[in-house]
Each structure stands twice: as structure tokens, then as C-alpha cells.
Amino acid sequence: MENGWSWEQKPLIGELIQGMELVKQLRVQFSTTSSSPETVETLLQRILASYEKALMILRWSGSIGQSQIEGVMAGVPESPISVNVSLGTDEFDKGIKDHQGTDDISKKRKILPRWTDHVRVRSENGMEGPHEDGYSWRKYGQKDILGAKYPRSYYRCTLRNSQNCWATKQVQRSDDDPNAFDITYRGRHTCSHATNLVPASPSPEKQEQKQYNNNNHNEQERPLDILRDIRSSLRIVTEDLDSKEITYPFSFPSTSFGCMNSENNGFSLSALDRNTLLDGFSSPFLSPATPESNYFAVSPLEKSNFGGVHNEHHFESELTKIISANASATSSPVLDLDFSLHPVEIEPNFPFDSQPFLS
């Protein structure tokens, strides 16, 4: 990055300003007797989201030390599932480049857009079965990888032919932890499988998430409870920090929101896609509108922020900052951009109510 601040400064400032605005609103809410607890909680969540993102932006720019981040990350409970997201703009650019000409149906290797979702999944029973991610995959190959103890398996969407869905994933058992699987998603699902899929016999994880989603759909669970559940169902992996590989619960809606624009040879989001995407983020943190994921999502206010982003690539970068806690941990492809996310969390006892903060 030629300038550590040039590109992320605006969103950072935006997040901080928004956080302040929300705090002011919160103060007003506190001062009015008519405000419901839900309203206050919603505002709190949006504030948290803004500050989390601001901190992430700072972290990307190297302005915050890892130790500080780890400090606020303390206290995150463990779960069998962890998500490891690594982002690379090289991959993204490559994806844009590679996708050119994918319409030709030659027998040459199909060049998929190479944005990837790198996920590490841990399986407590050691079985290679933690890969339920809402999609149906067919294994089409296995390969011994140089330097890897275990072979890499290749899967593609079973709806490849019927719905022309070219999403693939690679699953490789971790060398150092045989119970862990590194899953790399390539390409995006264009099929409708995920939203229609009803697993015949869902795993406990699935059942748990299903129940969780039902709660979301019924909107019976209070947002903070949801947030607490998300935290309790996720494990933040802090391993491998030396290699700068970050780990953070992170995902996108499974809904396909992007498309390649062959005219300008770039990644773009159609108006419909944008709406679809943003609608998926329409409620604070969690999106009942989206069937399978639990999101730390963009608040409605942030829609306007997105709207202010003129550069589509930049818009995409904004999307990568959306933190998601997906109980299934593997279901949502993520752009593989070349910067790293680092764990960020606001301390639960952050003194929002302190006078200096509110003033």
C-alpha cells in the first residue's frame, strides 16, 4: 500500500463520526421515557459495529498493535468451529482478470474468479464432516500436495450443470492439527441451493443454527442475546499470528451479490445486487431476511456510507469489513483480499456511559 492512510481514512472517519452520532442518539433515548430497551440496544449495537470497524481500519493501517487488539478480544468463548479468513487483493484482482473469457466453453481449465473464502473448520470427532455449509458439493478430485501431510480434496457444487453454478471448494486437513480443515472456496454460488436446502438429517451444528435462525426469523430473541449467542458459538482463532494470518468470524451473505461485468472487465455490483446485499444487512447485526447466516451487519445508516463510495472496488473492500458471525462457519464465501483482518472487539464494559465519552 503506497499510502497507509489514503484509502481507509474516509471510512474510518465515517465510522467514528457515525459512532458519535449514535452515541448522541443514545443519550437522547436515555433521556426520553418513551424509548424502549430494544431501541437502546439497537443503538448500542450499531455503535459497537461502528467502533469495531473503525478499529479494524486502524489495525489494517498498522496503527494499532496486535497486543491491543488481543486485549479487547479477551473473553471470547470457544466453540468447535472457527473461521479463518485471509484476504488478498491480489486474488481479487486476479479474479477480475481471470474471469475474463470464462464464457468460452473450451476444455481448457475453467478459470474461475479467484476470490476465495479461506476457512478453518475444526471437527471435534476428527471426521472429515464439518463441511456442511448449506451447499451440496460433489467431490471431483483429490491430490497430494507437496509439503502437505494430507491430500487436498476438490469439491464442486452439485448444481454445476443444472444451474450453471461454478463454485468450488478445496478441503485440506491441517498438518499441525488433524482435526482442523482448511477450506478454500473459489467462485461464488449462483445456484439457489443454499436457500432451498433442507438437510435430511442435520448435524447438531446445523440443528443448532437452524434453531438459531428460527429465533431470528421470529425476531423473538433480543439483539444482545443474539450477539451473546454468536459469541458463544464462535471461536476466535489466534493461532498463526506470526504469519500475519488473521482469524476472525467473518462472512458474507450466501446470496450471490456480485457479478462480473464483461464490458468493463471488472467486478461490479448491479443495482439489484446492491439492493439485495444491503437489504441483507438491513437490520442491526442480524439479518432475518437472510436464511442462513448471522451477521454482524451494516446498519441502515451505513447504507448511506456505502452509497457514498464511488469506487466499486472500494465498495467491495467495504463489504469485506463487514464482520459476520456465522454459526456454520463455512457457508459464506468471502472475497480474498490482500489485507488482513485482525480480531477486534469492544470490551463489554466499554464506558459508553462515561461523561468524557458522551460529552
Added chain:
DNA sequence: GTGATTTGACCCTA
């Protein structure tokens, strides 16, 4: 019989 998996060969990229 149908669909999924395995596996060796082929092809592409770096």
C-alpha cells in the same frame, strides 16, 4: 439404475 467417489491422466500456470 442412478448418483457419488476414486484415481490416473491431462492441462494450465508460475
Added chain:
DNA sequence: TAGGGTCAAATCAC
């Protein structure tokens, strides 16, 4: 040219 990704025939499972 080596290594990784995909194809497709053979095999397996239901």
C-alpha cells in the same frame, strides 16, 4: 518443468 487443478472413466454405494 514442477506443482496444482480438473476431467472423465472406473468403481462403489444405495
